[in-house]
Amino acid sequence: MTDKLTKTGAAVAEPVESGKNAPSDAFLDVRDLKIHFPTDDGLVKSVDGLSFQLEKGKTLGIVGESGSGKSVTSLGIMGLHTVGQYGRQKARISGEIWLNGRELLSADPDEVRKMRGQEMAMIFQDPLSAMHPYYTVGHQIVEAYRVHHPVDKKTARKRAVELLDRVGIPEPAKRFDNYPHEFSGGMRQRAMIAMALVNNPSLLIADEPTTALDVTVQAQILDLMRDLQKEFGSAVVIITHDLGVVAELADDILVMYGGRCVERGPAESVFYEPQHPYTWGLLGSMPRIDRDQTERLIPVKGNPPSLINIPSGCAFNPRCPYADVPKGGITRTQRPELAPAGDRHFSACHMPQEERTRIWTEEIAPKL
């Protein structure tokens, strides 16, 4: 293991029992993914048993608050949990990640490295820190292309200019030679997208792609991402805390809390028939631009849990207003598993489904 790690710096650490199960039909299939970080204070369970599938041409939106494990998941899929200088930050990863019939966690890091950029690419939140300030934007895109394609610089440059043009950068041939700081925030994010798409990846992970941008620019970028997905047909995972962005782009929604998935389903049913009290809390916390509502918001009380000390049982139970509803002998320390709650809709809650549907339709929905 260690020599593999030094070769690439990628920590695809301790794939416990992966490779045993049959390859998956789904394009991206994440099974029971766990990413834990040992620290001096204890084991940080950033992702603790996450499973989902995603088909080509579809968009999955992962929502959750900071510290819910959204970004760690995306870096995990990309195989980007690097080993710290003294190996201290080595992530403990287990589970399986199947991409296009190939398991990534048990694969040779060199293989994964070849796939990274080529088959899966990522768009980061802050393009200014994701780009190298000493190299021109064009140079960085060309580099990303030439790593995977044995072409000369001229061809690569042509390809880069073509993509810069596609993502809506005016005068791409001229802007090719600009440095990242010479671009505005929106343009930089466009360049990031061009860089991610230069190899035509089939999986695109966007981690808070518009959080750092102004609304008018955000609208441009969301529009661009939607068009590009249609054009390239890739599978997109979009990670955000903004339910508006998710509603805009995602086919499916996965709600994360405390490193686990609490609810997953088609966008419409998650918004209209949410089945988990945390999702209700998120919807109730959100001021709406499309309604003239000035009554109090209905926030989730308390604070998100520490990932070192995740509450036993349902991670949400200390904040859950329905934690005391009797659940037929199930105690607080039992952990709810994801159970079907409708068509392709899953939710992890101990409350009986009829009860949840009743609470949502009678108590929560009218107040939103």
Add this chain to the structure above:
Amino acid sequence: MEPLLKVTGLKKHFPIKKGLLQRQTGAVKAVDGIDFEVLPGETLGVVGESGCGKSTMGRLITRLLEPTGGTVEFQGTDISHLGVGGMRPFRRDIQMIFQDPYGSLNPRHTVGTIVSAPFKLQGVEPEGGVKKEVQRLLGLVGLNPEHYNRYPHEFSGGQRQRIGIARALALKPKLVVADEPVSALDVSIQAQVVNLLDDLQQELGLTYVIIAHDLSVIRHVSDRIAVMYLGKIVELADRKSLYENPMHPYTRALMSAVPIPDPRRRGAKSDRILLTGDVPSPIAPPPGCRFNTRCWKATDVCRTDEPPLVELRPGQRVACHHPENAESLTIPAARQSVEITKAPEPLAKETASEKETPAAPQTPAEKETPAEPEASGPAAAEDDAPKA
């Protein structure tokens, strides 16, 4: 009603100095002539994109910055150029809540010290002693009064923001200016703080100026809203008119850009207005209406004459030559002024706007000098004639 705060022609230009002698070569016109009033008990929301000058405006009315021009009157007293000592009595009445709950609290001071600092600085001895008052304040903002001796790092982001609020409320201010009070917080915590601000306003009769970039939050908290663009207020109206009948094209574009958290409305993309390009540099704002480089309605008038902020509907002030939703105007004078400026024949208008859009993305190149009108000369010349 007497306004609590009255701002007239407020300006703040930050000088740009270059060379050995540090001569001033230009200025960032962060705030460039704005007027508004804040009535007692109301909440004025200020929205705009980054760089529009909303935070500078907040720092000017709290007098953390000295204005370059114009006046700030608080309860009838001009405070725009008061010194440190002159400002001190007013500091009790005007308080600020900052955006970053990490940067705005001294990490080496306990919560007790932080919240009691205003008493010390103002020489106020609250009833029942400082400690008791601080604990009451902590309770008021929803913190445990026993956490008096803890340090800021022991609190989460939302709790720290509450500490900041407790500190701002310590001296029972009349006006609280909150600069992005919730943008650093998670959704669920954001809602808690919004509710808290709401409760405190009702309990203590506070007046708020809330600066934020999030239009949903602003819609939720404000009574009246000012929309800023490049150092100017482009529209100032009550919440209902602004959100239901925006009159400035920029307001409309801004609102249509916000993603609606409703997957069934995804098809309604058609009424979204996508603005091209970026906000021009405040060092050399475009002549005429500042929005003309990105506006789909811009005509020659917009490129030469700056539209004044006029009341087009009762309670709705707009700075635009060609306002939206203008059919139902009730104020005759306003209608007249709109019609007059609408005069140029529609044909020329369309060609002009088409020409303008592709040129727009060039503007962000920051080096563009005041020579800009000449640079766009050829396009203007074809529309024949203002110069000739």
